[in-house]
Amino acid sequence: MNNCRKLFGLSWLFWVLALATLLFVGGLVLFRWQIAYGQTPSGGTSADQNFIQGLRQALSSSRLSAADRQALQKKLECSERLVAQQEMKPETRRPKGALIPPVPMPTLPAEYHIRPEERILPGSESMIHSWEASINNLWEGSYNGIPYHVLAGSSPDDPTQGLVIVFEYPSGQEHPIRKTYLVPSRSGALSIMERQGSRLRCAAADGSILFFDLETRAFQ
Numbered sequence: 001m002n003n004c005r006k007l008f009g010l011s012w013l014f015w016v017l018a019l020a021t022l023l024f025v026g027g028l029v030l031f032r033w034q035i036a037y038g039q040t041p042s043g044g045t046s047a048d049q050n051f052i053q054g055l056r057q058a059l060s061s062s063r064l065s066a067a068d069r070q071a072l073q074k075k076l077e078c079s080e081r082l083v084a085q086q087e088m089k090p091e092t093r094r095p096k097g098a099l100i101p102p103v104p105m106p107t108l109p110a111e112y113h114i115r116p117e118e119r120i121l122p123g124s125e126s127m128i129h130s131w132e133a134s135i136n137n138l139w140e141g142s143y144n145g146i147p148y149h150v151l152a153g154s155s156p157d158d159p160t161q162g163l164v165i166v167f168e169y170p171s172g173q174e175h176p177i178r179k180t181y182l183v184p185s186r187s188g189a190l191s192i193m194e195r196q197g198s199r200l201r202c203a204a205a206d207g208s209i210l211f212f213d214l215e216t217r218a219f220q
Helices: 002-036 047-059 066-087
Strands: 119-122 134-143 146-155 158-168 177-182 190-196 199-204 209-213
Touching (some): 047 066, 119 190, 134 190, 146 199, 158 190, 158 199
Antiparallel strands (some): 146 158, 146 190, 158 177
């Protein structure tokens, strides 16, 4: 008789667990289907809650052995923790910092090819960022049929390092070719004074005069 009772109790526990597992799996499949097709579960009890309810009902039985009750209790606690974690809203991700838009590459005005003017302008005319170089002035003109912008100044982190930045506009290219050239000596920031043939006459901060050749791309 005792063996029959134990067998009946184990059989009853098996069917309770099987039913709870079936409800959980079925609800989970339905939930994922609704999410996949853009539907949100509305109303009723979730599959996780059904599974937890089934575990609680199984624990309320007085026929469970101590080992079975302990196993069901651990399963219930794990399921409740899982549901609590799923209900927590994730943090909203935000960009770490504002992105600095790059300076667009300068384009040559259409009328420049018709009336190419040669002039010297103060500053960089917003052609580069301030952290790229500290610019005193720029020369705008054409040499050998090729338009140029040549910016003169110094390195932003070293005022004694003079430099020029050359923007060359070859025919048939949409964007200019940009290159930076450093003064070999630490004579300070440069300023362009005038063009003499292929050379740009520049004055350094220490009072010296330098020439930058557009053909050789070298200081003289």
